[in-house]
Amino acid sequence: MVAGQRLIQTTSDILLGWTHAVGLDGRPRDFYVRQLRDWKGIARPETMDPALLRLFARLCGASLARAHARSGDSVAIAAYLGRGDRFDRALAGFAQGYADRTERDHEALAAAVRSGRVRAQNA
Incomplete structure (x- = not known):
């Protein structure tokens, strides 16, 4: 490193x-x-x-x-x-897919907190 x-x-x-x-x-x-x-x-x-x-x-x-x-x-x-812009478009597509995945993961976490399967506290 x-x-x-x-x-x-x-x-x-x-x-x-x-x-x-x-x-x-x-x-x-x-x-x-x-x-x-x-x-x-x-x-x-x-x-x-x-x-x-x-x-x-x-x-x-x-x-x-x-x-x-x-x-x-x-x-x-x-x-x-x-x-060309091929790499730019690929990078933007990856970023959008990653952002979408992050939103789905957050919603799954929020649902687990709401259901009581996971406890959460403010830092």
Whole structure:
């Protein structure tokens, strides 16, 4: 994970790394290590109006594309994607299908809560 993160980040966290140590349960394991607090803000999409949400989505997409382009051969990736909108349409179709699935899953959870099969509490 650390090696992959270093590949896709423009500038890695200087404290990013890993170590092998005994866990609290007494079993040895690998641990991912990074800075304790980065003092950065966090986006809250649920508070954004549609225009700001579109801008946020555009920035996230651009960042993700840049990160993936850094991790591979950007010319080969661009050639694979082509010039048309076929990839865009496929991605939008996947996103719509994923959103629909999420809505169905949420409705199933809400129904289970209403029926008493699952208990829910506000965080």
